[in-house]
Amino acid sequence: MAAVRTHRTQQERSEQTREALLDATIGCLVELGYARTTVQEVCARAGVSRGAQQHHFTTKAELMTAALEHLFARLTRQVSEAAADLPPGRARVTKGIDLLWEAYSGTLSTAAVELWVAARTDPELRERLRPVDRALGHATLQLYRDAAGADLPEAELETLLLLSVNLVRGLALDAMIGGGAQRRARLLEEWKATVLDRYTTVAG
Template sequence: MTEVAAKSHRTQAQRREQTRTALLDATIECLVDIGYARASVQEICTRAGVSKGAVQHHFATKAELMAAAVEHLTNRLRGELAASLDGLPGGASGVAAAIDLLWTGYSGTLSTAVTELWVAARTDPELRAAIRPVDRALGRSTLKHVTQVAGDLPKDRAELLFWLTVNLTRGLALDAELGGDPHRRRQLLEEWKRIAVLLYSDAAPAEE
C-alpha cells in the first residue's frame, strides 16, 4: 500500500469513526432531551449532522443503535469510574467513598438514558435483547474494581454490598428524575453509607 493510499485509508476510517461517534452522542442527547418514543432516527441524524443512510451503514436496527449509544456512554463513564475507584484507599475507609462514586456513575446522563431504554424494553423484546448485555458488562466491570477496594472482604459479601448499592443508587436516580426531594435522597445515601461501613467491618477479617 502506498503512503498516499495508507493516508486515504486512515482518513476514511477516521471519518467513519467520527460519523459513528456523532450518531451515538446524538442518540444519548435525544434520549435525555426528548425520550425514547420521540427519538426517531431522523431526529438523531439531524442532531448528528449526517444523512439517514449513514445510520444504516453503521447500525442494522434502531435497537442496535440505542444499545451501542448506551455502551458508548458506559464505556466512557466506566473508564472514569475505574480510575477513581483505583485511587481509593482499601478497607472500610474506602467504602463510603466508593458508594459516592457509584452514585455519581449510576446517576445523571447515564441514568436518564438507560431508564428511557429500560421502560421501552419492557414491551420491546428486540431492544431488551440489545441492551441487556451492555448493562451486564457495566456491572461486571465495575464490580471488579469495587472488590479491589473491598480488600479482604469475602467475595459474596463484597458482591452483596455492590449490588445493594447499585440498586439503591438506581432507585435514587429515578427518584431524582421524577422530582423527588433531594434532601431525602442525600439522607438515604448517607444512611446507606453508614450501614455499609458497619456491614463491611462486621464481615472483614479481624486484624491480628
C-alpha cells in the same frame, strides 16, 4: 522532517461518524425521551445522512443499544480512574458509594431508564439491552473488587455492591420524578452506615 498528515483516513472518518451518531442518540434520549427520539432527529443532530447512519446501525434498537454501550464505556473509564484513588479502609467504602451515586445518577441513569422502560414492550430492544446491562454490572463489580482488594470476602463484596447499585438506581429514578434531594442524601448516608457496620464486622 516528516510530512504532517492533514487528511483523515477512511477508518478515522467512519469512527468519527459513528461517535457523532452515538453522542447524538444519548443527547436525544436525555432531552427528548425514547418515544420522541427518532432516527431522523439523531441524524440531524449528528450531521449525518440516513445512508451513513444505516451503514453503522441497521435498526433503531441497534443504535440505542450501541449508544448505551458507548456511554457505559466512557463512564467505566471515569469510574476506574476515580476508583484507583480511593482511600484505604473504611473511607474506601463510603467514597465508593459516593462514586457509584455520581456514576449512576447522571446521564447514564437517564438514558438507561428511557431504554429499560421502552424495552418492556419492545422485544428487539429488550434482547439487545440484556447483555449490556449484565456487562455493566460485571464491570462495576470488577472495578470495586479491584479497589477493595482483600478487605472483604468475594461473596460479601458482591452482595454489598449489588445492593448499593440497586439503591442508587432507585434513588436516580426518584430524582428524575422530582423526589426530595434531602431525602436521597439521608438514605445514602443511612446506607453508608449500614455498609460500614457490615464491613467492620466482616473485615474486622
